[in-house]
Amino acid sequence: MNANPLTLFWEGFTVEPYAQIAPQVLLIRLRPGEDCHPCCSGCQQHCTAVHDTTIRRVRERDLFQYRVWLEVPVRRVRCVTCGPKLEQIRWLSGRQRLTAGMVSWVESLVRLMPVQHVARLLGLNWHTVKAIDHHRLAREVVEPDRSQIRRLIMDEFALFKGHRYATVVINADTQQVLWVGEGNSRQAIRPFFEWLGPEACAQIEAVAMDMNTAMDLEVQHHCAQARVVYDLFHVVAKFGREVIDRVRVDQSNQLRHDKPARKVVKRSRWLLLRNRDNLKAEQAVKLEELLQANQPLMTVYLLKDQLKELWYAPSEAEARRRWEEWLELAMSSGLAPVQQFARRFKGYVEGIIASATYRMNTSVLEGMNNKIKVIKRMAYGYRDNDYFFLKIKAAFPGKAR
Ligand SMILES: [Zn+2]
Structure with a gap:
């Protein structure tokens, strides 16, 4: 039995009497073990000739309430193959402190x-x-297998404070984050396609993205085969912002003379934009009461539900039929924000109809926004995008298909 448990820890060395160098700090001095020859860090050979020795002070894990510093005599060996070379110590790499x-x-x-x-x-x-x-x-972080990539999801998110954005590219089939880069312009995502290479680009079948970006042009440029698909998550969020919220504000303005009713409408933003399935029972009742009492809000709410149906069409023909039905309802709603949205939406409709053929699980996007927030908080104080992007990749390693 060894009388000193500390000799367990530092292979190749023995422990000399320690010193307490501050109230909570121990200094443990090490000495090269007697029958351990140092190893050359270049070729891993044992060497007998020592060129010189320097004492290094390095931090070790805490011991009980003490911070622990080690004083390690690190030798330079005279290796027959490599010449003078630092010894290799398994528990202390390179010049690490x-x-x-x-x-x-x-x-x-x-x-x-x-x-x-x-x-x-x-x-x-x-x-x-x-x-x-x-x-x-x-x-x-594992380098993705490019030959297996068929469907992509692209999205942007805000960088730390300020108005700068970054773009993230996800493999839709595995949900692995493939690439993250600064910026959200066409040029900004070019390095992704360069990384992907022409062979893998040619195999891309579909790319899901938000409307209103220039990314579709860049996709088409590199992946001639790929169809652009606009995802449900973004379109519904946009409908919420541009239509439901607009109508809600208009309605509350019209209720100027009915203070209690106005208050209810004014405070209903969250209730209206939230996914109905995520509402608690009493919130669902509140929503129902609000919609019953306000026809325009009821109309836009139903239009939102029906809009979602476009993504669940069993075929492109059916998606087209649903779109035409929706368009007619929207145009005859008598609500200007709805009509405006529908008119602008027309230009993107092919990208929604394509989703009947290319089903993409874009639910990863909802989780991603939350995770990015957590990562920002964990790395608070840094403006190091390399590090930030690596953390995002590590958080979405993907799953086997
Ligand atoms: Zn060597």
């Missing part, structure tokens, strides 16, 4: 809490913590 154990401790913690919390908890600089996490992500 933290032991491998400490690094993997940081990696575990930073999965669970924001970078700045980990930094504070361990008494490390937050750049150090972020760099470790960045490294881990680069190691763990």
Whole structure:
């Protein structure tokens, strides 16, 4: 039995008497183990000749209430193959100022809490913590298999404060995030297609995206075969913003003289825009009362439900029929915001009809917006897009088909 449990931890070295260098800080001095020859970091050969030795101070994991620093004599060996070379220490890589154990401790913690919390908890600089996490992500994020990609989803999201955007490309079949890049213009997404390469581009069948972007032009340019599909999530959100919300505001203005009714309409935004299936029983009752009392709101609400049906058509012919029916209802609704939306929507209708052939599960987009918010919070304080984008990729590794 070994009298000193600390000798368990640092392979190739033995432990000398420690020193307490501050109230909560221990310094543990190591000495090269007697029958361990150092290993050349170039070729992994054991070497007997030592060129020189430098003492390095590195952080180890905490021990009980103490921060632990190690003093490690690191040798440069005189390798017969490589010449003078740093020795290889399994638990301390390269010029790292933290032991491998400490690094993997940081990696575990930073999965669970924001970078700045980990930094504070361990008494490390937050750049150090972020760099470790960045490294881990680069190691763990799997390069997608380009030959398997057939259907894509493209979307944009806001970067940290300000009006800059980034674009994300997702494999619709596996829900893996394939690519994230700054900007949302045609030029901004070009690097994605360059990465994808002409062979994989030629195999793309369909690309789902929001209306009102220039991305469709870029898709068509690289993937001649691909059909552009406008996804339900974005169109319904747009209908909510541009039609339902507009009508709600108009209605509440018209109710100027009926204060209680006005208040109900004015405060109904959330109720109207929320997916009906996500409402609690009492909220559903409230919604029903509101719609019964207000004909224009009832009309736009029903039009929203019917609009969704376009995406569930069993064939393109049926989708077209549903669209024409919807258009007629919209135009005869007598509501200007509805008519305006319908007129503009006409130009995009082929992209919705195509969804009858190319069913795409775009529900990933809803989850993504929430996850991005969490990631922003976890990486608070950084404006490092590389790191941010890697985190998004890591959060959506995709699933096997
Ligand atoms: Zn060597």
